[in-house]
Amino acid sequence: MNPYGQEIKKFISSQYLYAGTRIALSIVLPSILLAYFGLLKEYFLFPLATSFVGLTDQVGPFIRRRNALLLAVLSLTFVAWIGMLLAPYPVAALLTLIVFGLFFSMIGVYGQRLMAVGGLTLVVYSIFIDGHLTQGPVAKNILVYALGSLWYLLVFLVFSKLQPYKLASQMIGENYLELGEYLKLKAEFYELSVDYESTYSLVIAKQINIKNLQQDTREVVFKTRTLVSESTTTSRLLMLLFLNSIDLYEKLFTSDQNYRKLHSAFDKHHILEEISSYLQLLSTELIGIGISLQASAKPRPQKDYKEAHRKLYHTFFELRKNHLSAQTLEDFMALRLVLSRISSVTEDISTIYKIGTQDIRMAKSLSSGLDLNLFVPKEEKLSTKVFRDNLSLKSYHFRHAVRIVTALSIGYLLSLVPYYSIGHSYWILITILAIMRPAYSTTKHRNLLRLYGTLGGAVVAYWILKSTSHPTVLLSILLGSMIFCFTLLKGKYAWAVFFMTIYIFIGFNFLNPGNINALFRDRLIDTAIAGVIVYAVSYFVLPVWEHSQNPLLMRKSLQANTDYLMLVCKRLQGENIDNQNYKLARKEAVIALANLSDNFQRMLSDPKNQQRRLEIVHQFVNTSHLVTAYSASLAQYASDGKYPELSVANWQKKILSQLETSKALLENRPTTSMHNDTDNFISSAVEELLEERKEQLTEEKFLDHRDPTLVPRLTELKNIYDIMELLLDVVREQRKVLETFHKEI
Incomplete structure (x- = not known):
């Protein structure tokens, strides 16, 4: 697909253009009708009210959107009436502005939806206390304004009834679009001229976007009755596709390879460039899937990615045949695992095409077995206690x-x-x-x-x-x-x-x-x-600087990473871990990391004198990212505890000791004897197996088996062992960062 054509299709099929067009037509069509009869100037409050109620319409489940719009109709109409009455009396208008300003700003404690309603309510009051836009009887003006508000509510109800799955389909499609862009960034790590620092920054920024989008999509998908309760093929298929996108993100999120080492070993053979090109191809497929879902169409392959996959493996096998030796064994094992992960992503894409185009029975038999309410962002209940507690x-x-x-x-x-x-x-x-x-x-x-x-x-x-x-x-x-x-309001202000x-x-x-x-x-x-x-x-005036939130967000990220990693280690040891608890722990780790990263990025825009301990926080963000990524990498193996050679319990004990020390430092608790870097760590049988394999390569002829689905057990063991070592190094580094942070508090 042409890149420019792809961008145009993404835009045309997006929820933002769909919503923007709906709001614009809701405003313009009545305006044209009024203008035709020469009544637009007299009744312009009608389209004005429609525009403001439309702007309060935030993405979410139907019931929450409907209730928020009802509240918007009432609150906007009420303050418009008060504004008309008080416009001639500036002192009264100012005092009411102060009261309304406090109240409608404070209702943001109940979530983004009511924050939007409160903000637009203040906008409406600000317009009407000016007094220049309203002439004639107040009763007539307020009636016209109320009818304009109700008009948008009616439009929303009609469109929601006609297309109950449209928003969910568009949002799930947007998830795949973001995953495609994310994979495109990951592909850059395999390019010859990669800039590691800038690419990592872009990857982290994209992770923040994906986290926010997943949160919004969870609310829409898991709180929409037609998707959760009804057993239609469409609802089950959409649910399956969204759950698949979350699992796919975990696979793309893994960062279990040393890219610099790979480049050092294979740059002269050009296979990394082929990997980058193939990942770009898969990125195009994911973007195509996303566009199809946004347009409510069946996803179809953009190119023959399966043939490209076969060619990539052929290149690998030829390279292995000519250059594998005892000296290069570990390099080829690392490369083999990269290809294995790529194959897993390829299989997921094939499954998506199969679900979307042929085997509808897969969707009909879907049962996630999860309590979906646990995965939805929590909103504060509408209680006066919450409001009072925030005063x-x-x-x-x-x-x-x-x-x-x-x-x-x-x-x-x-x-x-x-x-x-x-x-x-x-x-x-x-x-x-x-x-x-x-x-x-x-x-x-x-x-x-x-x-x-x-x-x-x-x-x-x-x-x-x-x-x-x-x-x-x-x-x-x-x-x-x-x-x-209205289309660009959220993303391109x-x-x-x-x-x-x-x-x-x-x-x-x-x-x-x-x-x-x-x-x-x-x-x-x-x-x-x-x-x-x-x-x-x-x-x-009472500024809120981002550095003040760092300690809390650091604690949350550290705790979430600890919980996630411990569940992964238990699964590696063969313990029966509930799938729901595992997925919840994974979600919390990803969200906590994204919140911490997002806060750090915002801190960079604060005044220089408020960017406190900037370098230390930056190091903590980087180490937290690695801990989450390595945990996700381990999770790819954590199924049935089939790796007894690894002594996972000993690794777990050592890593947990470092994490507990870090938590104590953040919570200002004593840390004496909680870790001991001088302990000799238990030697692994993996090293012995690796030496045996190197001796075999030296003494025997290499057997050129070419099965893309076969990953030797030793390769898996070596990769897990390397990840454990990297994890231990990272949590040690994070503990040292927090020791410095603790001293500077």
């Missing part, structure tokens, strides 16, 4: 609410200063709410993106309105801009603001033609004022 300066939510109220109050007071004569002063408050986030680093980033997007969009919109006044052309541009804005500015200019021009210069001036001035306010308030 404290120790609460990040409360500190954020205070910053919101402070910034809104400053913005509103500035908008009342007659000297500036700003015609759209409510844009200051809207921009404050759009930019400000709980973390300073995120706020700073959005502030810059908002500025870039607004400036670019204003210039383009100004040029469009100066170039043409044809209603059909302007309406087409407005609809396109709306679709792109600067571009979303760019298109938002264009459709705002055109929309206001329809309502009040010939006022382009004032629009241009007000939009840029208001954005600049809001940006300065947000920056100052975020920096000086």
Whole structure:
């Protein structure tokens, strides 16, 4: 598939374009109808209400989305009414703004969905206390606004009824798209000119994206009744595909090879380049699967990857035939395991094609045997106790609410200063709410993106309105801009603001033609004022710096890694570990690692004086990543305890001693005698077996067996042994990092 064509198909079939188009059409179609009858200016509150309720529609299970939209209809309509009443009374409006600001910012303690409702509620109140957008009787205006709010709710209910599986299919497809991009990054490690540091950084960033997407998809898939309770072929097939994507991610996540050593041994033979090319091919297949799922189509192979797989093994066998010796044995064993993992991923892709196109009976017989509720992100229950408990300066939510109220109050007071004569002063408050986030680093980033997007969009919109006044052309541009804005709002904020500015200019021009210069001036001035306010308030008013969260996130990651690794070791020893507990431990380890990595990346945007112990935290993040990755590598073998030669219990005891010491350091507990680096570790029978094999290669002729499915037992034993050694080295290094961290606290 052409890369550009692939990108276009990804975009066209995505949930973001689908949702953006739905919201845009919900706004534009009633507007066209009203304009046809000459009523748009009188009833423009109808599409305005539709747009705000649509923006509160967050991805999730149907019932949660429906309930959130109902709440949005009520809260947005209520504050619009209050805003209309208080618009002539600035003092009363300011006091109510403070009360609403605290309350609707604090409901974010109940999750992202209510945080979105609260934020948009404050946006609506900010618009209506300005007073310039409403004329005529309050009762009529509020009725029109309420009907516009209910209109989007009706559209949502109809689309959900007509396409109950659409969102789940698109989100599962997006998981495969991300896995394809992740595999493409992993392929770079086998290229001759690989930059290890930058590639590792990109890999970690992609892991954060995958974690967030998996969390959202779990909520949609595991909390949607039609997927969990109904026994339709479609629901079972989608569930199977999502569970498969999680297991596939574990295989791709493994980092059990020393890439530098592989390059040193095989660069001159070019087989690593072939591996990279083949992984790129598999990446294309995964992306194709993702696009098909997003488009609700059956996935079909993009290329003959099976033939490419056979050619890769042929290259390996020829290379082994000509160069295997006692000196190169360990290098070829490592390469053999790389190919084994690649074969496993290839088999998974073949299974996906089989499920999607032929053997539907596989989906009908699906039974995960898991309590799916345990895998869904937990949201706070709607209790007043949770709200009251967060009314404290120790609460990040409360500190954020205070910053919101402070910034809104400053913005509103500035908008009342007659000297500036700003015609759209409510844009200051809207921009404050759009930019400000709980973390300073995120706020700073959005502030810059908002500025870039607004400036670019204003210039383009100004040029469009100066170039043409044809209603059909302007309406087409407005609809396109709306679709792109709502589509890009989550992932490409600067571009979303760019298109938002264009459709705002055109929309206001329809309502009040010939006022382009004032629009241009007000939009840029208001954005600049809001940006300065947000920056100052975020920096000086109860700021939350990322370094303050590091100790907690480090403890969570360390504990999750310990739990996951211990279950893997027990399975290696043949203990019967419940599959559900194992999968839960794996999920928690991956999530904890991604949260820690994400927090570290945000810390890099904090002021230099707030990037405390940056290098130490960076080292801890890297070692945590390796512990999780090596544990996932071991998990590929952890099935029936068939490796008694490895003395896994002794390895486990040694590694656990280091991890317990690290936990004690993080928890500020005594660490005396919890580890002893001078102990002689038990020698492994693997080394003896390896020496025997080298002697055989020296004394006997090599037998050229060419079975791609056969991985010699000694190769597996050697790989597990190497991973155990690497794990022990990494947890020792992590303990040393925490000793330094402990001293600097």
